[in-house]
Amino acid sequence: MYxxxxxxxxxxxxxxxxxxxxxxxxxxxSAVSEAGGLGVLATGHIDAEGCIKAIKEIRxxxxxxFAVNIMLLSQQADSIVKAVCEQxxxxxxxxxxxxxxxxKMFKESNIKVLPVxxxxxxxxxxxxxxxxxxxxxxxxxxxxIGKITTMALVPQVVDAVNLPVIAAGGIADGRGMAAARMLGxxxxxxxxxxxxxxxxxxxxxxxxxxxxxxxIDTTTTGASTGHPVRVIKNKLTRKFDELEKNNASAEELDxxxxxxxxxxxxxxxxxxxxxxxxxxxxxxxxxxTAEEIIKELFEQYKNIICNIKI
Ligand code: TUI
Numbered sequence: 001m002y003x004x005x006x007x008x009x010x011x012x013x014x015x016x017x018x019x020x021x022x023x024x025x026x027x028x029x030s031a032v033s034e035a036g037g038l039g040v041l042a043t044g045h046i047d048a049e050g051c052i053k054a055i056k057e058i059r060x061x062x063x064x065x066f067a068v069n070i071m072l073l074s075q076q077a078d079s080i081v082k083a084v085c086e087q088x089x090x091x092x093x094x095x096x097x098x099x100x101x102x103x104k105m106f107k108e109s110n111i112k113v114l115p116v117x118x119x120x121x122x123x124x125x126x127x128x129x130x131x132x133x134x135x136x137x138x139x140x141x142x143x144x145i146g147k148i149t150t151m152a153l154v155p156q157v158v159d160a161v162n163l164p165v166i167a168a169g170g171i172a173d174g175r176g177m178a179a180a181r182m183l184g185x186x187x188x189x190x191x192x193x194x195x196x197x198x199x200x201x202x203x204x205x206x207x208x209x210x211x212x213x214x215x216i217d218t219t220t221t222g223a224s225t226g227h228p229v230r231v232i233k234n235k236l237t238r239k240f241d242e243l244e245k246n247n248a249s250a251e252e253l254d255x256x257x258x259x260x261x262x263x264x265x266x267x268x269x270x271x272x273x274x275x276x277x278x279x280x281x282x283x284x285x286x287x288x289t290a291e292e293i294i295k296e297l298f299e300q301y302k303n304i305i306c307n308i309k310i
């Protein structure tokens with residue numbers, strides 16, 4: 001079903017900023033929302049108190065709608081859901097699991113729910129559970145990913161559910177948005193390009209690494225534990241490869257990954273830290289404000305869509 005995602009979410013442009021743990025904080029979220037997209041606060045790395053503080057900070061900086069992402073693998077998910085409902089945020093996105101048990105609470109607080117679905121079966125379950133739209137996220141995305149590409153996933157999810165579909169994974173410019181629109185998507189989630197937004201507080205080394213990245217610079221770690229994570233190749237990923245080759249236990253792999261994202265994002269250690277990034281990083285080549293990014297994305301998208309020839 002095509003439905004104007006801007007009407008559903010009361011935003012100006014159909015651009016949703018992907019939640020990124022340690023990265024999408026109140027500064028980036030409020031800048032994206034203020035520019036007319038949907039800023040999404042990541043909570044995978046914070047507790048309920050930190051989440052409430054960030055929500056208040058966002059509200060001090062913008063009156064426009066924003067979302068909070070619930071990372072369902074987080075030990076704090078229950079308390080963050082409670083906080084988000086009390087704060088009556090307008091929109092929630094979810095990742096890394098099924099939000100089914102929370103949907104009643106979200107609805108009672110008048111919160112729109114947009115779960116990430118990495119497969120058709122999961123998207124159908126999200127629809128049955130009461131989602132307002134689904135985010136079909138292909139494995140080109142950075143971070144924790146599913147198994148199939150955006151190109152293959154989006155049209156299959158569009159055919160399988162009677163909900164608006166937001167495409168995610170491998171989109172960083174107006175061409176990617178137009179391509180996803182052709183597959184039936186009503187909105188576009190973009191993560192990697194917003195890492196280099198001027199308002200993004202990630203360490204400058206991380207931004208520079210994204211800007212320098214080439215098409216084949218990402219890999220996945222943790223495939224053997226059932227939680228593959230897309231990151232930029234470095235010393236850490238070579239250690240993961242070595243451990244996985246030697247059939248290391250899930251505990252050993254978890255220990256290597258623990259604290260690694262913070263090391264890259266906060267300390268700027270891009271060799272020993274986890275530099276999560278989508279495969280589209282090779283296309284991201286300059287720092288801009290969130291407003292410049294959103295205006296450029298939409299202008300390019302509009303020009304393509306309005307000039308399509310057959
Ligand atoms: O969640 C993400 N991306 C993330 S979370 C994250 S933090 C992390 N760090 C290390 C290991 C694991 C996580 C970094 N990146 N994207 C959304 C996403 N959701 N990708 C895949 C899924 C997903 C998977 C299974 C959504 C639903 C699902 O359902 C399973 C079920 O049985 O219900």
